[in-house]
Amino acid sequence: MQAMSEQKRKIHPHKFTLWVAMGSILMMFAGLTSAYIVKRSQASWMMLEIPMVFWYSTVTIVVSSLTVHLALKAIRAREMVAYRRWMVTTAALGALFLLLQVVGFNALGENGIRLVGAGSNASYSFLLAISGLHGLHVLGGVIALMVIAIKAVSTTSRTYSSLPLEIAATYWHFVDALWIYLFIFFNWMK
Amino acid sequence: MSSEAIKHGHAVAEVHSHDAHDSHGHDHHHEESFLTKYIFSTDHKMIGKQFLITGIIWAIIGGLFSVLFRLQLGYPEMSFPFLEDLFGKWAAGGRISNDFYYALVTMHGTILVFFVLTAGLSGTFANILIPLQVGARDMASGFLNMLSYWFFFLASVVMFASLFIQTGPASGGWTIYPPLSALGQASEGSKLGMDFWLISMALFIVSSLLGGLNYISTILNLRTKGMSMTRLPLTIWAIFFTAVLGVLSFPVLLSGAVLLLFDRNLGTSFYLSDIVVKGEILPNEGGSAILFQHLFWFLGHPEVYIILLPAMGMVSEILSVNSRKPIFGYLAMVGSLFAICILAFLVWAHHMFVTGLNPFLGAFFVLLTLLIAVPSAIKVFNWLTTIWRGNIRFTPAMLFAIGFVSLFISGGLTGIFLGNSTLDIHLHDTYFVVAHFHIVMGVASFFGMFAGVYHWFPKMYGRYLNNTMAYIHFWVTLVGSYLIFWPMHYSGLAGMPRRYTDWSNWQSFNQFADMNRFISTVAMVVFAVQLLFVFNFFYSIFKGRKVKSQNPWGANTLEWTTPINPGHGNWPGDIPEVHRWAYDYGKDGREFIPQTEAVGEHESKH
Numbered sequence: 001m002q003a004m005s006e007q008k009r010k011i012h013p014h015k016f017t018l019w020v021a022m023g024s025i026l027m028m029f030a031g032l033t034s035a036y037i038v039k040r041s042q043a044s045w046m047m048l049e050i051p052m053v054f055w056y057s058t059v060t061i062v063v064s065s066l067t068v069h070l071a072l073k074a075i076r077a078r079e080m081v082a083y084r085r086w087m088v089t090t091a092a093l094g095a096l097f098l099l100l101q102v103v104g105f106n107a108l109g110e111n112g113i114r115l116v117g118a119g120s121n122a123s124y125s126f127l128l129a130i131s132g133l134h135g136l137h138v139l140g141g142v143i144a145l146m147v148i149a150i151k152a153v154s155t156t157s158r159t160y161s162s163l164p165l166e167i168a169a170t171y172w173h174f175v176d177a178l179w180i181y182l183f184i185f186f187n188w189m190k
Numbered sequence: 191m192s193s194e195a196i197k198h199g200h201a202v203a204e205v206h207s208h209d210a211h212d213s214h215g216h217d218h219h220h221e222e223s224f225l226t227k228y229i230f231s232t233d234h235k236m237i238g239k240q241f242l243i244t245g246i247i248w249a250i251i252g253g254l255f256s257v258l259f260r261l262q263l264g265y266p267e268m269s270f271p272f273l274e275d276l277f278g279k280w281a282a283g284g285r286i287s288n289d290f291y292y293a294l295v296t297m298h299g300t301i302l303v304f305f306v307l308t309a310g311l312s313g314t315f316a317n318i319l320i321p322l323q324v325g326a327r328d329m330a331s332g333f334l335n336m337l338s339y340w341f342f343f344l345a346s347v348v349m350f351a352s353l354f355i356q357t358g359p360a361s362g363g364w365t366i367y368p369p370l371s372a373l374g375q376a377s378e379g380s381k382l383g384m385d386f387w388l389i390s391m392a393l394f395i396v397s398s399l400l401g402g403l404n405y406i407s408t409i410l411n412l413r414t415k416g417m418s419m420t421r422l423p424l425t426i427w428a429i430f431f432t433a434v435l436g437v438l439s440f441p442v443l444l445s446g447a448v449l450l451l452f453d454r455n456l457g458t459s460f461y462l463s464d465i466v467v468k469g470e471i472l473p474n475e476g477g478s479a480i481l482f483q484h485l486f487w488f489l490g491h492p493e494v495y496i497i498l499l500p501a502m503g504m505v506s507e508i509l510s511v512n513s514r515k516p517i518f519g520y521l522a523m524v525g526s527l528f529a530i531c532i533l534a535f536l537v538w539a540h541h542m543f544v545t546g547l548n549p550f551l552g553a554f555f556v557l558l559t560l561l562i563a564v565p566s567a568i569k570v571f572n573w574l575t576t577i578w579r580g581n582i583r584f585t586p587a588m589l590f591a592i593g594f595v596s597l598f599i600s601g602g603l604t605g606i607f608l609g610n611s612t613l614d615i616h617l618h619d620t621y622f623v624v625a626h627f628h629i630v631m632g633v634a635s636f637f638g639m640f641a642g643v644y645h646w647f648p649k650m651y652g653r654y655l656n657n658t659m660a661y662i663h664f665w666v667t668l669v670g671s672y673l674i675f676w677p678m679h680y681s682g683l684a685g686m687p688r689r690y691t692d693w694s695n696w697q698s699f700n701q702f703a704d705m706n707r708f709i710s711t712v713a714m715v716v717f718a719v720q721l722l723f724v725f726n727f728f729y730s731i732f733k734g735r736k737v738k739s740q741n742p743w744g745a746n747t748l749e750w751t752t753p754i755n756p757g758h759g760n761w762p763g764d765i766p767e768v769h770r771w772a773y774d775y776g777k778d779g780r781e782f783i784p785q786t787e788a789v790g791e792h793e794s795k796h
Binding site for chain 2: 010011013014016017020021023024025027028029030031032035038039042044045115116117118119120121122125126129133
């Protein structure tokens with residue numbers, strides 16, 4: 001049993017791996033946003049008009065961070081009904097966020113702004129490339145959340161280990177915080 | 191997931207005497223099929239071998255490409271009909287076409303830098319050595335580790351396929367600078383081949399990241415009892431810093447590559463502005479080609495150390511073991527690795543001195559670049575003092591390790607020339623640069639890799655490599671490398687530019703025709719000797735002399751406490767406990783004291 005206590009003081013290797021991975025992802029976005037800053041100081045920069053939809057998607061992902069936290073609290077307290085409810089809510093909010101992002105870029109297109117192709121401006125292309133890459137990372141998180149949610153709802157297996165959700169929740173908070181950073185960045189660095 | 195946690199708990203929990211590993215009794219083997227053992231293996235040792243053998247195959251291809259373009263450079267007036275038989279329109283009339291030449295140079299660089307010296311070198315030895323030397327059953331996540339290899343394999347398939355498409359593989363240099371690389375209409379090598387290149391590199395980056403994450407968390411979380419960070423062998427420290435560099439710099443290259451893919455396929459203008467190709471004015475405006483160089487070299491420079499650090503770590507270990515002396519200045523070695531790791535991120539613009547970079551900004555990069563000489567000199571000093579008055583055993587691994595130190599000094603000194611922004615105005619894009627980075631990064635790292643292969647081959651396959659072939663391999667490679675790259679310094683100083691197919695019509699560089707022929711001839715001999723090594727490698731896997739003793743080199747580190755052919759899990763019994771650092775050689779009248787031996791009462795301090 002001494003081994004157990006020794007084990008508990010150390011962070012789980014998979015969790016640790018996730019932290020390193022988040023550092024790595026952060027470097028990618030640091031690279032992209034600094035490229036954006038360099039580009040912004042050069043000629044023919046266009047002021048970004050950020051559609052209202054992106055505000056809604058920001059609220060969605062912030063709320064989903066809250067619900068994933070509630071799900072984690074629920075499984076730790078063994079309140080499985082609440083756990084299932086919050087898991088499904090979180091996964092749904094994650095999917096909604098992605099949907100809203102797509103709606104946002106469509107709105108830009110409808111306003112006659114070219115994101116790609118001839119006549120496109122690097123400012124908006126950056127918005128698309130950076131948010132798109134962020135979206136891919138969110139998509140990975142949504143898939144992980146959905147797998148956990150399906151396992152939570154399924155009647156064939158019963159799992160009470162909170163580790164998978166702990167890892168997924170940490171990642172989810174990370175992509176949430178990353179989006180908030182990007183959102184502030186885009187609004188501030190028009 | 192849970193089984194690993196149990197494994198780990200097991201490792202920490204059960205601490206008996208270090209003799210436990212001798213009992214082969216309770217070896218729990220689970221049945222493995224051919225597929226799970228050799229193909230989709232999650233055993234770090236098998237994954238390491240997969241990286242190594244894939245790397246060897248790539249090295250043969252990449253090396254062969256250099257022989258092909260050296261044929262052109264050394265014998266510009268001759269035609270080789272067999273080239274036309276092999277490559278058709280790319281070598282019409284038996285002479286390598288200009289496009290093909292550039293494609294060969296580009297692929298040679300890409301393959302050697304990424305596929306051989308990144309995946310083949312650090313992928314191999316990180317996988318094989320980390321769990322064995324820190325005392326772990328396997329990596330933190332065997333599954334991610336397996337994925338890391340298979341992403342590398344996929345990247346290899348895509349890159350290999352690009353060699354066979356109609357417009358040829360990517361060309362434009364391994365740095366694939368836009369606008370050339372962004373515009374398909376600009377050259378054949380910027381068409382489909384470039385997309386393949388970018389996709390392959392994206393897969394490769396995913397592979398390196400998955401690997402690097404695993405290496406870091408294994409080293410930090412799965413060390414056996416008693417293995418504090420300051421008791422780690424220097425190989426592990428070096429691999430640790432390599433992984434940190436990779437995890438922080440590869441994502442930046444990925445972002446650069448993604449933007450380039452956008453520019454190529456979606457008509458964006460991240461890197462493009464005011465361009466006229468073949469009389470056609472392109473609509474792109476507002477982009478900056480220099481932006482790509484910043485993103486590229488922010489990876490590109492750390493990449494040099496990603497290649498070099500594992501070699502440094504292995505060389506430190508091998509020099510100490512084979513001199514029967516403790517490594518000199520262990521903490522200084524760790525500190526200098528750390529310093530190199532930090533500085534690696536602060537010097538990227540020295541690749542861009544002549545891009546119109548602000549000269550005042552350049553001055554800072556000169557200073558930071560030259561600062562790298564300090565940790566490098568510390569390392570060289572410590573290697574020399576380690577072997578100084580040692581009881582040296584000239585095993586092939588030791589010879590290659592000493593060769594590494596020699597090459598690192600010769601190549602490092604020319605780095606001081608190139609780090610100066612003023613000298614760089616004259617020296618950039620000349621053969622001086624080619625000579626510098628081939629010696630210090632290419633050949634030196636290869637020597638580190640060879641040293642590692644010769645030293646740990648007995649652990650990998652339970653057999654020895656043939657010594658006679660090994661000595662021929664060493665001497666021809668060492669002498670050959672100097673003969674190839676030393677003369678290039680002179681032509682470089684004379685201003686001979688790199689990446690040109692033919693200088694014969696160029697009055698100022700005609701004088702080097704004989705020298706070029708000489709270099710090409712030596713290059714072919716050296717390439718042939720590498721094939722001898724490849725033969726030795728595969729022959730010895732099956733027919734080599736069998737290893738009879740568990741610890742053939744008399745080394746202290748943990749990998750030599752495993753059985754001669756360790757199974758999945760490495761130690762049949764409990765994982766041994768560590769009581770001391772890895773370098774107690776020639777201490778208190780004993781030749782070596784393994785890390786697993788408890789510190790005696792009257793033992794002197796190191």
